[in-house]
Amino acid sequence: xxxxxxxxxxxxxxxxxxxxxxxxxxxxxxxxxxxxxxxxxxxxxxxxxxxxxxxxxxxxxxxxxxxxxxxxxxxxxxxxxxxxxxxxxxxxxxxxxxxxxxxxxxxxxxxxxxxxxxxxxxxxxxxxxxxxxxxxxxxxxxxxxxxxxxxxxxxxxxxxxxxxxxxxxxxxxxxxxxxxxxxxxxxxxxxxxxxxxxxxxxxxxxxxxxxxxxxxxxxxxxxxxxxxxxxxxxxxxxxxxxxxxxxxxxxxxxxxxxxxxxxxxxxxxxxxxxxxxxxxxxxxxxxxxxxxxxxxxxxxxxxxxxxxxxxxxxxxxxxxxxxxxxxxxxxxxxxxxxxxxxxxxxxxxxxxxxxxxxx
Amino acid sequence: xxxxxxxxxxxxxxxxxxxxxxxxxxxxxxxxxxxxxxxxxxxxxxxxxxxxxxxxxxxxxxxxxxxxxxxxxxxxxxxxxxxxxxxxxxxxxxxxxxxxxxxxxxxxxxxxxxxxxxxxxxxxxxxxxxxxxxxxxxxxxxxxxxxxxxxxxxxxxxxxxxxxxxxxxxxxxxxxxxxxxxxxxxxxxxxxxxxxxxxxxxxxxxxxxxxxxxxxxxxxxxxxxxxxxxxxxxxxxxxxxxxxxxxxxxxxxxxxxxxxxxxxxxxxxxxxxxxxxxxxxxxxxxxxxxxxxxxxxxxxxxxxxxxxxxxxxxxxxxxxxxxxxxxxxxxxxxxxx
Numbered sequence: 001x002x003x004x005x006x007x008x009x010x011x012x013x014x015x016x017x018x019x020x021x022x023x024x025x026x027x028x029x030x031x032x033x034x035x036x037x038x039x040x041x042x043x044x045x046x047x048x049x050x051x052x053x054x055x056x057x058x059x060x061x062x063x064x065x066x067x068x069x070x071x072x073x074x075x076x077x078x079x080x081x082x083x084x085x086x087x088x089x090x091x092x093x094x095x096x097x098x099x100x101x102x103x104x105x106x107x108x109x110x111x112x113x114x115x116x117x118x119x120x121x122x123x124x125x126x127x128x129x130x131x132x133x134x135x136x137x138x139x140x141x142x143x144x145x146x147x148x149x150x151x152x153x154x155x156x157x158x159x160x161x162x163x164x165x166x167x168x169x170x171x172x173x174x175x176x177x178x179x180x181x182x183x184x185x186x187x188x189x190x191x192x193x194x195x196x197x198x199x200x201x202x203x204x205x206x207x208x209x210x211x212x213x214x215x216x217x218x219x220x221x222x223x224x225x226x227x228x229x230x231x232x233x234x235x236x237x238x239x240x241x242x243x244x245x246x247x248x249x250x251x252x253x254x255x256x257x258x259x260x261x262x263x264x265x266x267x268x269x270x271x272x273x274x275x276x277x278x279x280x281x282x283x284x285x286x287x288x289x290x291x292x293x294x295x296x297x298x299x300x301x302x303x304x305x306x307x308x309x310x311x312x313x314x315x316x317x318x319x320x321x322x323x324x325x326x327x328x329x330x331x332x333x334x335x336x337x338x339x340x341x342x343x344x345x346x347x348x349x350x351x352x353x354x355x356x357x358x359x
Numbered sequence: 360x361x362x363x364x365x366x367x368x369x370x371x372x373x374x375x376x377x378x379x380x381x382x383x384x385x386x387x388x389x390x391x392x393x394x395x396x397x398x399x400x401x402x403x404x405x406x407x408x409x410x411x412x413x414x415x416x417x418x419x420x421x422x423x424x425x426x427x428x429x430x431x432x433x434x435x436x437x438x439x440x441x442x443x444x445x446x447x448x449x450x451x452x453x454x455x456x457x458x459x460x461x462x463x464x465x466x467x468x469x470x471x472x473x474x475x476x477x478x479x480x481x482x483x484x485x486x487x488x489x490x491x492x493x494x495x496x497x498x499x500x501x502x503x504x505x506x507x508x509x510x511x512x513x514x515x516x517x518x519x520x521x522x523x524x525x526x527x528x529x530x531x532x533x534x535x536x537x538x539x540x541x542x543x544x545x546x547x548x549x550x551x552x553x554x555x556x557x558x559x560x561x562x563x564x565x566x567x568x569x570x571x572x573x574x575x576x577x578x579x580x581x582x583x584x585x586x587x588x589x590x591x592x593x594x595x596x597x598x599x600x601x602x603x604x605x606x607x608x609x610x611x612x613x614x615x616x617x618x619x620x621x622x623x624x625x626x627x628x629x630x631x632x633x634x635x636x637x638x639x640x641x642x643x644x645x646x647x648x649x650x651x652x653x654x655x656x657x658x659x660x661x662x663x664x665x666x667x668x669x670x671x672x673x674x675x676x677x678x679x680x681x682x683x684x685x686x687x688x689x690x691x692x693x694x695x696x
Contacts, residue, residue, distance in 0.1 A: 087441070118472040128440065129472045133464050139433025140465065146434065147441035150393075150419060157437075170461075173430035180425055335475040336510050338533045341561075341609040 003234050004219040004241065004249060009210050011254060012234055013224040017282055019290020032081075032232050036292060039080050039100075039228060041306040043072040043285045046096040048310035049105050050259075052317050053095075053112065057263040061322055062112040066093045070226075070258030073284030074190050076100050077231030078158065078253070082239055085126055087148075087157045089141040092130040093190075093257075094160050101125045105313060106320025113321055135161050135168035138187065142178045145185035145248075156239045158186045164195025166212065167203050175216040175250065184242035186235065187250045190225060192257035197270035213250035225255030226284035229291070256282070329355070372551045374544050377519035378408050378484075380553055381526035382446065386416050389444060392530060394421045396431055396448030396484075405450060406486055406545055428454050432461035435481045436469065444480045446530055452487040452539070453496030459504070466535045467510035478533040482526070487515075488579050488630050489677060490543035492670040499667060500631025505537040506607050506640070512536040513607040514560055517581035519549035521605060524557040532560065541579030563611035565618065569598035572624035572687050575615055575641055577604040580628050580678065587680040597687065607637055612644055619645055623654035624690045628683050633661040655693035660686040 003012050014022045014029055046068065053065040068075060075096030079088070088097060098108060107121030111130060118129025128144075131137035141159035148155040165171050166189060178185045189209050193200055206212055213220025219241075223234040231253055238249035256279035260267045267276075292298040333340055333348040340348065372380065386392045394412055396404075400423040403410030412421040424431050428449055435445035449455045455462070462483070465472075469479045489498030505513045512534050516522035522540065529536040558564055566581060567588050576584045581603045588599040600618050604611065619625045625645050627638035638659035645657045660683045668676040 089437075116474055117468075118474075120474065123473055123476050129469075131465075133460065136433065136460065136464060139430050139461065140437035140440065142430070143434030143437025143439075143445075144441045145437070147438045147443050150443070151441065170429050170433060173425070173427040174433070176425055176427065177430045177434060331474075332471070335471040335473075337470070337512070338478065342612065343610070 003237050004221050009208055009220065009222050011222050011224050012230045013227050014229040014233060015227045015287055015291045017287065019287050020294055021291065029229055029233050032229060032236070033295065035080060035232075036228070036288060037297070037302055039076050040285070040288050040292065040302060041309060042076045042100050043096065043228070043288065044303075044306035045310045045313055046072045046076065046099050047285060048307070049099070049313055049317060050095055052314040053109065054259075054263060056109065056318065056321055057112070062109065062263075063114045064262050064264055065112050066262040067257070067259035068093045068095045070256045070279060070284070071190055071192055072096045073228035073288065074225035074231055074253040074255045077228040078188050078235045081232040081235035082156060082158065085153075086155050086239070087126045087128065087141070087144050088160065089128045089137040089144070089158065090130055090160045091134070091137065091162060091165070092132055093162070097160070098122070098127065101127055103127065104320070105317045109317055109321035110324060113324060115324060115327055135165035135171040135174075138165070138171045138174035139177070142174045142181070142183050142185050145178065145183035146181055148184055154243055156184045156186060156242045158188050160188050160190065162195065163189060163191040163193065163200050163209060164198065164203055165189070166209055175212070175218070175248070178248040179217045182245065182247035184245070185248040186238050186242060187248065188235070189250070189252045190255055191252050192255050194257055194261070194267075194271065196261040196265060209252040210250060216250070218248045218250055220250040220252065222252045222254060225253030226282050226287060228284060228288050255284075369550050369552045371548050372519050372523075373546050373548050374516070374519040374522045374540070375406055375408050375546065377523040377549070377551045378526055378540065379410060379412075380551065381523045381530075382409060382412060383415065384554070385446070385527055385530045386412065386420055390420070391442060391444045392420070392446060393438065393443055394446045394448070395424050397424060397426055397450045399423060399448050404448065406542070408484070408486075408540075409448065428458040429461050432458040432466060432483065435483075436461065436465050436479065439479045439481050440469075440477055444530060446482045446484060448484045450486065451493075451497045452485055452499035452501050455485055455501055462505070462511070462537075463508045467508045470510060470534070479535045480530075480533045482529040482532070482536045482538050484526075484538045484540060486542050486545075487539040488541045488543065489667060489673055490579055490630075492673065493542075494670070495667075498673065500629070500636075500662065502537075502539060502607055503631060503636055506637065510535065511608060512560060513539065514605065515539045515541065515578040515607060516605065517541065517578055517603050518544060518547065520551045521557060523551050523553070524555070525560060525605065527556065528560045536560075539578065543579045544582065547582070558605070560606045561609035561611060563602050563604045563614040565600060565614065566603045567599065567601040569600035570622060571597040571599055572626060572690055573600045573602060573615070573618040573622045574626050574628050574683065574687075575602045575604065576628040577607065577637070578630075580630060583679060584628055584683060587683045590680055591684055591687065599687065612648075615641065615645065616649060619649050620652045623652055625653070625657045626660055626683065626686050626690060627657065628660045628678060630662050630677060632664045633659055634664050636661055655690040658686050658690050
């Protein structure tokens, strides 16, 4: 089965909403199923840590937090289908992908606390700093993918963007450049239906985001973003295609942002609870659990272990973030250039003196 | 067209040929150096600056991009992140604006954003400034934008030999560089000692020593200032000291200060609009640090705060010999007893 060939761009789904396996395709993804118990745990941990981040924001410990609740399968499934050396270019809502990569949640928390831009501990795991200007990182991903080809490292680079980002010029330029250069780059669009308060219908008039692949000369595929197995299968095929030198793929993972855009947002101003309820019933974590039940591989100890691991990580996150000391303001001057200019040295001394005077 | 001199040989080259030689030498020395942009490969650039690189280094090292400036800079960021040393070209100054976000938001800030873990060794070459009768958007002075953006070095050569040396320095720099090439000097010839380096980035050079007043300038106007100094010497008996800044970030304020302490008068001479141009910054610094050495306020001979004019009006609009000498005269008219 070639998931990347548009079959009228119908949604690729391998697990039905009630958790039952796809009647015909189960055997084709058998090699992925073994990973599911571990990925279930990552999804549970993602959701619990997400909740902890929100708590920390409510307690005044973080300035802001963009919840990824509801998008766990889309994120964890994508990361799980890649190699740990494949570079990821995230926006700022990719907690699930970060956790799958083994990134310390504390480094994420320090960004939202306002201690340092971009997040800490990402680059060491082949993840670019979080990018807040929408869609700009897609171009970095294409450049990195071109570099990967030149290095001959067999790497695939993934640009994470959202539905709103597809309106940005940079995303258009990135898709075009990647296709022209046949760059080993995946454009992984989490279509969570809302760009803050703007619904997809006000964002574009195309039949789907995946349809746009045709215009750029690359496959476009729509996958059920709440079906972790389908996300893995699609990313696995697209990555294999990219590694084989056949170029980029545009993947639209159809999902939903169950929470607000960020902790500063009130989604009741723009969407109904009835709509949210529809998506609550499509919960990606519950679906994975039901699927494992259908396969006969579910064991309640999985749940217990996931919750226990989450509890440990929640404690670790709180310890890393709660009342964390601020970095030295003087460090700001150290990273502008390789060597600070005379002006930067003078200004650093000026601020140091000001700090001293303030005691 | 492409220069043929071997490394170590001095040869008279135009600035176009000198930049071409620097690119070739950098690509030869380091296979992580890649050159790309609109029309730089097959055509060798609209000014032929990149001529021959595609043939010599192949389509992976020198290539044409889609017509999309943001993607030229954005992809360079990704390449740099993976260890390459990109040298993208933005075809004309006015077309840096579509790439402004990638330059200001990412290229300039990546080192800080990554807390010093990632360098951005990217040299953005931009044929820049006016004076050659171009259509709209082809004659912009963009330097103030870059100078005001923390994290960018800004280099502006005034002649072929400096262009060669400063471009090699820029490409070797681990920091991002906006390399602004004054188009009006593209065809001016100078002896270039291929393989040799001149003063590094961050060092200004006194192009003409003098005592009457200090003229601080850069890029295409250095030649104009030297011409004005000759006229002033012959007609008025003034001895103007001409400082070529060569790089705006880092700024060699020491060389400016050393001169102004002696002359007591400073005129900043640049093409771009006056308000918040380099002249504003230099005037502020000079009065902050050399207040009691000044015989007159720091004055500016610059372009005006209008959009760059149509080609038929540019010779009137641009600061030239007369505007500079009028300004020197105004400076000399101050007498606080």
